[in-house]
Amino acid sequence: MxxxxxxxxxxxxxxxxxxxxxNLGYEIYIGCRHKYKGQEAVENLKKLGVNSIDWIELDVADSKSIEQAKIQLASKIDSLDILINNAGISGTQPQKFCINNIETLRNIFNTNFFGTVEVTQQFFPLLEKAEQPIIINISSEVGSLEIHSSTGKDPNLEIWSAYGASKTAVNAFTVMLANELEDTPFKIFSVTPGYTSTDLNDHQGTKTVEEGASPIVEIATQSNNFTSGKFYGEQGEVTW
Ligand SMILES: NC(=O)c1ccc[n+]([C@@H]2O[C@H](COP(=O)([O-])OP(=O)(O)OC[C@H]3O[C@@H](n4cnc5c(N)ncnc54)[C@H](OP(=O)(O)O)[C@@H]3O)[C@@H](O)[C@H]2O)c1
Structure with a gap:
């Protein structure tokens, strides 16, 4: 499994x-920063038919927590086939660069970018033991420089400046890591769920979570149909 x-x-x-x-039969571990949330999520996933499910305590913005989580997971499994760097925050508003509070920017980068990189580094030895390891970095269209520069001044995108920049950095991580690992069995992807109704956007997103998760699940299960080091979404490849 x-x-x-x-x-x-x-x-x-x-x-x-x-x-x-x-539900497709994968052995799932969810990382959660609060014990009660982890336990509750595991119970709920079991009720939804997930048989092989466990949680580990993992705050991606805390180096000690990441290290402890690695030790905990390594005591449960011999190898990790798929790492999905999903944890993320959108941060507080306003997010215009001319007025942005630098602390907002630091907090967002700490979770979305540094968290993604550090989790990947700590879990790398477990991933290396898998036959064809896959790393999926959850990104966003608002991280696409091409979309920003071709759309021009767009108030809908502008309010996500700091968050968007953190996802641009995640995309850079995807490309550079994929290049570093080109001659290995590793496959690295950036994937956007699209604008999805969740707490992250006060449920303003237009997609359901089922739709948002769909490209992530497709790439996780059919990685051979996708090119390592690329950025994908529901409609296929997304421009950088
Ligand atoms: N929703 C969208 O429209 C959209 C679009 C593009 C990309 N994304 C990306 O999709 C991913 C999931 O977002 P979502 O929409 O599902 O948001 P969400 O419902 O707010 O879920 C975010 C998850 O990340 C966790 N998290 C936040 N900071 C963390 C930390 N320091 N350590 C560990 N876990 C942490 C949250 O845990 P707590 O419950 O403890 O807060 C929660 O489980 C994010 O990377 C987001 O940027 C979302």
Whole structure:
């Protein structure tokens, strides 16, 4: 049975991804920063038919927590087939760069970018033991520089400046890591769920979590149909 770790798996798109992959027979571990949320999510996933499900305590913005989580997971499994770097925050508003509070920017990058990189680094030895390891970095269209520069000044995108920049950095991580690992069995992807109704956007998103999780599950289960180092969404490849 293939093993999957999904960070921030207690709600939203991460929870739905755990449900869909769990129902396909994968062995699921969700990373959660609060014990009660982890336990509750596991109970709920079991009720939704996921048989192989467990949680580990993991705050992606805390180096000690990431290290402890790695030790905990390594005591449960010999290898990790799929890492889904899903945990993320949108941060407080306003997010215009001319007025942005630098602390907002630091907090968002700490979770969305540094968290993604550090989790990947700590779990790398477990991933290396899998036959064809897959890393999926959850990104967003608002991280696409091409979309920003071709759309021009767009008030809908502008309010997500700091969050968008953190996802641009995640995309850079995907490309550079894929290049570093080109001659290995690793496959690395950026994937956007699209604008999905979750707590992250006060449920303003237009897609359901089922729809949002769908491209993530497709790439996790059919990675051979996709090119490592690329950015994908519901409609296929997304422009950088
Ligand atoms: N919703 C969208 O429209 C959309 C679009 C594009 C990309 N995305 C991306 O999709 C991913 C999932 O977002 P979502 O929409 O499902 O949001 P969500 O419902 O708010 O879920 C976010 C998850 O991340 C967790 N998290 C946040 N900070 C964390 C930390 N420091 N350590 C561990 N877990 C942490 C949250 O845990 P707590 O419950 O403890 O807060 C929660 O489980 C994010 O990377 C987001 O940027 C979302």
């Amino acid at each position: 293939k093993t999957v770790l999904i960070t921030g798996g207690n709600k939203g798109i991460g929870f739905e991804t755990a449900k869909q992959l769990g």
